[in-house]
Amino acid sequence: MPRAVSGLPFDDIRNLVATMPGPDGAARAAAAARQGELVKPPGALGRLEAIAIDIAGWQGRAIPVVNRPTVAVFAATHGVASRGVSPYPPEVTKQMVATFTAGKAAVNQICGVFGAGLRVFDLALDLPSPDIVVEDALTEAECAATMAFGMEALAGEPDLLCLGEMGIGNTTVAAAIFHGLYGGEAEEWVGPGTGSTGETLARKVETVRAAVARARDHLDDPLEVLRKLGGREVAAMAGAILAARMQRVPVVLDGYVVTAAAAVLRAMDEHALDHCFAGHVSAEPAHRRVLERLGLEPLLDLGMRLGEGSGAALSIGVIKSALACHSGMATFAEAGVADA
Ligand SMILES: Cc1cc2ncn([C@H]3O[C@H](COP(=O)(O)O)[C@@H](O)[C@H]3O)c2cc1C
Numbered sequence: 001m002p003r004a005v006s007g008l009p010f011d012d013i014r015n016l017v018a019t020m021p022g023p024d025g026a027a028r029a030a031a032a033a034r035q036g037e038l039v040k041p042p043g044a045l046g047r048l049e050a051i052a053i054d055i056a057g058w059q060g061r062a063i064p065v066v067n068r069p070t071v072a073v074f075a076a077t078h079g080v081a082s083r084g085v086s087p088y089p090p091e092v093t094k095q096m097v098a099t100f101t102a103g104k105a106a107v108n109q110i111c112g113v114f115g116a117g118l119r120v121f122d123l124a125l126d127l128p129s130p131d132i133v134v135e136d137a138l139t140e141a142e143c144a145a146t147m148a149f150g151m152e153a154l155a156g157e158p159d160l161l162c163l164g165e166m167g168i169g170n171t172t173v174a175a176a177i178f179h180g181l182y183g184g185e186a187e188e189w190v191g192p193g194t195g196s197t198g199e200t201l202a203r204k205v206e207t208v209r210a211a212v213a214r215a216r217d218h219l220d221d222p223l224e225v226l227r228k229l230g231g232r233e234v235a236a237m238a239g240a241i242l243a244a245r246m247q248r249v250p251v252v253l254d255g256y257v258v259t260a261a262a263a264v265l266r267a268m269d270e271h272a273l274d275h276c277f278a279g280h281v282s283a284e285p286a287h288r289r290v291l292e293r294l295g296l297e298p299l300l301d302l303g304m305r306l307g308e309g310s311g312a313a314l315s316i317g318v319i320k321s322a323l324a325c326h327s328g329m330a331t332f333a334e335a336g337v338a339d340a
Pocket residue numbers: 085086087088092096165166167168169170171172192193194195196306307308
């Protein structure tokens with residue numbers, strides 16, 4: 001795994017966050033002007049217009065393209081899963097990674113429809129991170145190195161990066177991160193995940209409450225929240241979001257778990273997610289509230305609650321369509337259509 005180059009590992013991450021580039025204003029303005037000339041009433045393509053303008057800004061060109069979308073799925077195992085916070089056993093994580101490799105999971109099929117590449121990163125699946133109720137998930141060095149590993153998601157030079165995750169128990173971890181970052185009561189952040197109800201759901205609430213109580217003296221530092229209450233896939237996804245920003249690659253978030261990684265960065269800098277789209281709003285109840293808090297409006301709302309990057313991958317169709325209209329439509333003048 002790449003090593004931190006200088007100072008304390010978290011200082012390197014903070015330095016990156018402090019030097020994040022913004023969008024190219026000239027490219028945004030040119031894209032907005034083009035939208036005004038295309039052969040449609042102004043605003044008639046709704047959010048598709050804003051999507052094209054946003055991606056123009058990040059790619060630094062008036063006519064942006066998404067030819068190489070990649071879905072990066074990060075998989076990890078969690079000690080906290082042994083508390084019975086999921087209806088499914090921890091072995092499912094490794095079994096689903098094999099299913100991704102065999103091309104047989106939901107996310108594979110959705111990637112196939114949109115011509116997206118799928119890369120699966122497994123993060124030491126035989127070595128679960130410690131149970132967050134009793135111990136930090138990661139040391140500072142491990143957390144920083146895992147974030148650096150997440151930057152590998154950019155290695156194939158995608159022009160759009162969609163994030164996904166696999167890790168039985170990780171909706172518990174995500175709930176703990178949100179409870180740690182935003183306070184309130186554990187119940188507000190805990191939901192069914194893969195389908196927890198009754199005693200399993202009650203255990204999940206107690207687990208989140210206890211884990212956050214253990215970290216209570218460190219909740220004002222988002223990177224501490226990540227390393228104490230998170231897991232390897234969450235840290236890697238936070239690193240991937242940050243690396244994408246440094247390279248001005250737009251990112252599509254998936255559901256509740258991916259959004260927890262994003263929320264850590266957003267708590268460090270209010271502009272940290274300016275390059276991110278929320279691919280969908282998950283049926284996990286707290287996801288909608290979290291997106292509102294982050295100022296992200298989901299592209300899709302289909303009642304999905306799978307994870308794997310499935311919701312992010314599905315939104316590639318919306319994003320590609322936005323860019324196809326932006327690049328392929330004629331202007332009123334070109335089409336010889338009378339303008340208003
Ligand atoms: C067969 C199967 C496929 C999945 N694909 C994603 N997840 C999703 O469910 C897990 C989180 O839910 P919880 O916290 O309740 O364990 C993650 O692995 C997530 O990606 C799956 C879960 C299962 C069972």
